[in-house]
Amino acid sequence: MPTLTIDGQQVTVPEKTNVIEAAKTLGIEIPHYCYHPGLSVAGNCRMCMVEIEKAPKLAIGCFTPCTEGMVVFTNTEKVKQARKDVLEFLLSNHPLDCPVCDQAGECWLQIYYMQHGQYESRMMENKIKKSKKATSIGPHVNLDQERCVLCGRCVRFCDEITKTHELGIFGRGNREELDVFPGKQLDNRYSGNVVDICPVGALTDRDFRFQVRVWYLGVQDSVCPGCSRGCNIQIHYNRNRPHHGHGRRVARLKPRYNSHVNQFWMCDEGRYGYKFVDAGDRIISPMLRRGAELQMATWGETLAASAERIRAVNPSQIGVIAWPQLTNEELYLVRRLFVDGLGCKNVSFSVPSKKDGGGDDFLITADKNPNTRGAGEIGLPIADSTGDILQAASRGEFKLLHIFGHDLLSSGLDQPLVESALAATETVIFQGSNSHLTVDRADIVLPSATFAEKSGSFTNFEGRVQRIHEAVPPLGDALPDWQILNRMARALEMGWDYQGTEHIFKELAENVAAFSGLSYCVLGDQGELLGYKPTNEAHIPTEPVTTVII
Amino acid sequence: MNSSPEHNKRDYGLWQRTYVPEVFGGLAITARHFFVNLKNHIRRLIGRKDAAPGAVTFQYPEQRRPLAPRLRSLHRLTKREDGSPRCVACMMCETICPARCIYIVATEHPDPNIEKMPEQFTIDLGRCVFCGYCVEACPEDAIRMDTGILEFASYTRENMIYTIDQLLSHETAKPDAQDTQ
Ligand code: SF4
Ligand code: SF4
Numbered sequence: 001m002p003t004l005t006i007d008g009q010q011v012t013v014p015e016k017t018n019v020i021e022a023a024k025t026l027g028i029e030i031p032h033y034c035y036h037p038g039l040s041v042a043g044n045c046r047m048c049m050v051e052i053e054k055a056p057k058l059a060i061g062c063f064t065p066c067t068e069g070m071v072v073f074t075n076t077e078k079v080k081q082a083r084k085d086v087l088e089f090l091l092s093n094h095p096l097d098c099p100v101c102d103q104a105g106e107c108w109l110q111i112y113y114m115q116h117g118q119y120e121s122r123m124m125e126n127k128i129k130k131s132k133k134a135t136s137i138g139p140h141v142n143l144d145q146e147r148c149v150l151c152g153r154c155v156r157f158c159d160e161i162t163k164t165h166e167l168g169i170f171g172r173g174n175r176e177e178l179d180v181f182p183g184k185q186l187d188n189r190y191s192g193n194v195v196d197i198c199p200v201g202a203l204t205d206r207d208f209r210f211q212v213r214v215w216y217l218g219v220q221d222s223v224c225p226g227c228s229r230g231c232n233i234q235i236h237y238n239r240n241r242p243h244h245g246h247g248r249r250v251a252r253l254k255p256r257y258n259s260h261v262n263q264f265w266m267c268d269e270g271r272y273g274y275k276f277v278d279a280g281d282r283i284i285s286p287m288l289r290r291g292a293e294l295q296m297a298t299w300g301e302t303l304a305a306s307a308e309r310i311r312a313v314n315p316s317q318i319g320v321i322a323w324p325q326l327t328n329e330e331l332y333l334v335r336r337l338f339v340d341g342l343g344c345k346n347v348s349f350s351v352p353s354k355k356d357g358g359g360d361d362f363l364i365t366a367d368k369n370p371n372t373r374g375a376g377e378i379g380l381p382i383a384d385s386t387g388d389i390l391q392a393a394s395r396g397e398f399k400l401l402h403i404f405g406h407d408l409l410s411s412g413l414d415q416p417l418v419e420s421a422l423a424a425t426e427t428v429i430f431q432g433s434n435s436h437l438t439v440d441r442a443d444i445v446l447p448s449a450t451f452a453e454k455s456g457s458f459t460n461f462e463g464r465v466q467r468i469h470e471a472v473p474p475l476g477d478a479l480p481d482w483q484i485l486n487r488m489a490r491a492l493e494m495g496w497d498y499q500g501t502e503h504i505f506k507e508l509a510e511n512v513a514a515f516s517g518l519s520y521c522v523l524g525d526q527g528e529l530l531g532y533k534p535t536n537e538a539h540i541p542t543e544p545v546t547t548v549i550i
Numbered sequence: 551m552n553s554s555p556e557h558n559k560r561d562y563g564l565w566q567r568t569y570v571p572e573v574f575g576g577l578a579i580t581a582r583h584f585f586v587n588l589k590n591h592i593r594r595l596i597g598r599k600d601a602a603p604g605a606v607t608f609q610y611p612e613q614r615r616p617l618a619p620r621l622r623s624l625h626r627l628t629k630r631e632d633g634s635p636r637c638v639a640c641m642m643c644e645t646i647c648p649a650r651c652i653y654i655v656a657t658e659h660p661d662p663n664i665e666k667m668p669e670q671f672t673i674d675l676g677r678c679v680f681c682g683y684c685v686e687a688c689p690e691d692a693i694r695m696d697t698g699i700l701e702f703a704s705y706t707r708e709n710m711i712y713t714i715d716q717l718l719s720h721e722t723a724k725p726d727a728q729d730t731q
């Protein structure tokens with residue numbers, strides 16, 4: 001554990017920590033391009049130069065390990081001049097097309113030029129033209145070689161993280177170019193990450209390209225609902241300029257650092273899997289079947305109708321198919337309402353999907369639901385699996401089916417069974433966000449909010465409970481599922497009423513053993529494992545909560 | 551600034567409240583101008599070059615006032631040599647616009663060397679405050695307010711919304727202004 005001095009402040013860091021990371025713990029930012037905490041050290045951009053006492057010349061912060069008694073200066077005239085020179089060098093062949101560059105506004109060339117550059121151009125020569133401008137090199141990524149600063153981060157990502165080796169740097173000197181290997185495409189399952197780590201606009205996201213300028217975006221922390229890993233993400237949303245991005249309110253998802261879950265990364269499936277939030281098939285109004293047709297109705301009418309039909313049947317004649325896309329809070333209310341409140345014995349939640357989820361040994365898991373573990377911990381399913389419930393329904397044992405979210409008619413379930421179950425059941429209540437075949441078969445439709453439109457928590461497959469937050473308000477008349485369940489309970493005079501998700505979570509933690517000790521405060525922004533044991537000390541997050549400068 | 555009704559109240563004396571003397575005072579001023587101008591015009595008419603020129607009124611709309619070269623008039627989008635818009639849909643003008651009345655939708659340009667272009671470029675002139683910031687912000691000299699068009703009042707709000715085609719069809723009022731450098 002060496003102790004060193006950086007800009008006059010002492011700090012003790014673990015063995016082998018480099019100077020950039022040590023400075024970071026003191027809140028001192030050493031500018032850099034090629035260094036990335038999730039990748040090996042390359043030391044080629046020369047931007048992170050620092051002055052070290054008794055060293056003959058400037059040293060690069062990323063490749064200099066901290067040693068006992070080291071005295072580092074990050075802000076001397078010599079260092080500042082070095083940064084300026086490096087920037088001049090990096091920009092010598094740069095096209096300076098910031099106005100049309102998607103990275104503008106979050107570009108480290110722009111940021112560092114404003115902080116450390118600000119020199120007058122001395123370039124008399126013509127700039128070297130590179131061969132590829134605005135070319136797609138894969139299904140998700142677009143390359144502009146002129147903007148590349150040849151930091152090699154993307155190459156190292158494909159070599160070290162995905163080990164797929166699609167990218168390389170070709171040529172020499174100022175004709176050096178980043179490119180895919182001949183005949184290859186950048187089409188691995190994590191390719192979107194190279195866009196995040198590219199410090200400049202050389203690699204841009206084809207999905208996000210030209211949709212919204214980044215300075216119009218708002219940011220909200222959340223968790224990816226794409227699979228049971230629960231990668232930490234940021235939702236970048238555009239609420240003020242609806243004419244941008246074809247009216248898409250959620251503009252893009254970006255990974256958020258969590259050392260326990262996804263480090264710096266997320267997969268492409270998750271990254272581009274948010275489109276359903278603003279899709280045209282969103283259900284924006286409650287609906288009631290009048291005659292042969294589903295017609296728009298008010299929440300009052302629909303909830304009254306639901307309550308009436310639920311009251312009219314014996315609880316043993318109700319089948320509930322919950323959804324592992326629901327948050328812990330919502331699943332807890334499903335249990336409180338149907339199992340504890342009504343005494344219903346047939347509640348399941350998992351529905352097999354048609355195709356294999358294709359898990360891998362990095363982030364992607366085969367289970368495409370973010371909260372299967374949570375549903376299990378909360379005590380679902382009760383008694384039966386979804387197959388059993390449908391069997392019973394097709395035998396005419398149920399008068400009412402309450403289906404959450406699932407499209408049973410395009411699932412991996414036996415289709416004739418689903419058909420006969422839906423046909424044999426008097427009342428089908430559907431509660432979900434997007435319209436599909438199963439919705440057309442419902443008698444009552446309750447529109448619910450998507451993950452980006454509500455707060456709550458998911459429990460990932462390892463048992464880490466993590467918060468999600470509302471980024472955009474629910475579309476149309478949709479409501480978060482917990483509010484729908486809450487209103488339904490009110491209509492059924494259950495005698496409970498929750499003020500918000502935190503209120504529900506508090507009770508969940510008191511009543512479900514696995515969640516005991518947890519609270520929104522304990523979860524923080526990095527989540528916490530089930531079975532958490534509170535200590536007497538104030539809760540200290542296991543990792544320093546840092547805004548990761550990448 | 552204090553703008554309470556109390557503050558704006560003035561105390562009028564009896565003299566003012568009768569109004570009659572003020573009305574005659576005003577009439578006297580008007581009459582003085584009338585006769586002075588009449589005298590000047592007549593003296594000029596009969597060839598007295600040394601007489602002061604009489605005041606004139608522009609016979610708008612037949613006769614127009616000369617416009618100052620820096621006047622900000624109706625917007626236009628400038629064109630490249632091939633007639634396509636110079637605008638690259640960078641959104642600088644949309645971002646700077648304090649009235650938030652510029653609506654641009656960007657799209658990919660078929661030519662990879664140009665990269666980005668506006669699919670839609672709409673200005674809601676009903677909301678524009680004619681500050682000229684959009685012109686200042688543009689890195690491409692793609693938007694100008696030099697058409698000299700000042701009369702674009704309309705009976706409907708919809709007619710105040712100018713689309714990209716309209717903005718491109720406007721011509722400069724300055725014959726020496728070049729779109730392409
Ligand atoms: S990479 Fe950065 S500096 Fe280069 S054009 Fe894009 S925004 Fe500008
Ligand atoms: S494309 Fe981006 S990440 Fe890759 S080498 Fe160039 S600047 Fe670095």
Ligand code: SF4
Pocket residue numbers: 643646647648649650651652673677678679680681682683684685
């Ligand atoms: S003149 Fe000012 S208010 Fe009008 S469009 Fe331009 S920036 Fe907006």
Ligand code: SF4
Pocket residue numbers: 636637638639640641642643644654684687688689690691692693
């Ligand atoms: S600032 Fe100029 S180039 Fe950019 S969007 Fe506006 S008019 Fe187009």
